[in-house]
Amino acid sequence: MTDYQKSGLYKWGGDAESFDKDEPYIELVTSPNNPDGYIRKSIVNRNQGLLVHDLAYYWPQYTPISSATDYDLTLFTVSKSTGHAGMRIGWALVKDREVAKKMTKFIELNTIGVSKDSQLRAAKVLKTVSDCEEEKSENGVESFFKYSYRMMEQRWKLLREAVDSGDLFSLPKFSSAFCTFLNQESETQPAFAWLKCEGDIEDCESFLRGHKILTRGDRLSTIQTKQQQ
Numbered sequence: 001m002t003d004y005q006k007s008g009l010y011k012w013g014g015d016a017e018s019f020d021k022d023e024p025y026i027e028l029v030t031s032p033n034n035p036d037g038y039i040r041k042s043i044v045n046r047n048q049g050l051l052v053h054d055l056a057y058y059w060p061q062y063t064p065i066s067s068a069t070d071y072d073l074t075l076f077t078v079s080k081s082t083g084h085a086g087m088r089i090g091w092a093l094v095k096d097r098e099v100a101k102k103m104t105k106f107i108e109l110n111t112i113g114v115s116k117d118s119q120l121r122a123a124k125v126l127k128t129v130s131d132c133e134e135e136k137s138e139n140g141v142e143s144f145f146k147y148s149y150r151m152m153e154q155r156w157k158l159l160r161e162a163v164d165s166g167d168l169f170s171l172p173k174f175s176s177a178f179c180t181f182l183n184q185e186s187e188t189q190p191a192f193a194w195l196k197c198e199g200d201i202e203d204c205e206s207f208l209r210g211h212k213i214l215t216r217g218d219r220l221s222t223i224q225t226k227q228q229q
């Protein structure tokens, strides 16, 4: 992203785990992380650092909402809350008013106005989720997030059964925790699966495509090699 924008003001400084420079930096913390689904914390923790927390997947159907967050700058997107990809609408909680103003200007210049269709669609999606939460408390209807949690649970169960039935692949193991939103013990069940090839297959992406399963191979990530999303 930084290379793409060709900014003279900042450049990609590498993976946070290996960052050891004594200079100003911005650390982007994606939690739950894409693509492995794990909860992440900032790890550089040096002076002169700014943190940006991307909580795109911090929704109760994917991960237990275990505590309130209180970061300087937090990013969210509508798309992951309900699975409506492509709207490209999100929001940010920003403590510093001046930073917020600059972000607003950046969005204005960068997008030349956010698509009206997307805005209407996002408003409709968010209203439906919100109405459903209200109905739940009034009529005992299952809330959108509880329903989505159950759906994700069923899908992960089927996927784990399929993967466990052979020796070729493995999936990450996740811990559970109390979700203060759903008011229950919840599993982490990411919106994507980080599948690891355990066998001799060199190119898992092609191998799976040959079986009509579309995945995205790991070419950029520094997490681990030979994995598919």
Ligand SMILES: Cc1ncc(COP(=O)(O)O)c(C=O)c1O
Binding pocket: 030, 033, 034, 054, 056, 057, 077, 078, 079, 080, 085, 086, 087, 088, 089, 090
């Ligand atoms: C971690 C993370 N943050 C942000 C986004 C952006 O989401 P969108 O462009 O759908 O708003 C994505 C999309 O995949 C993502 O995985």
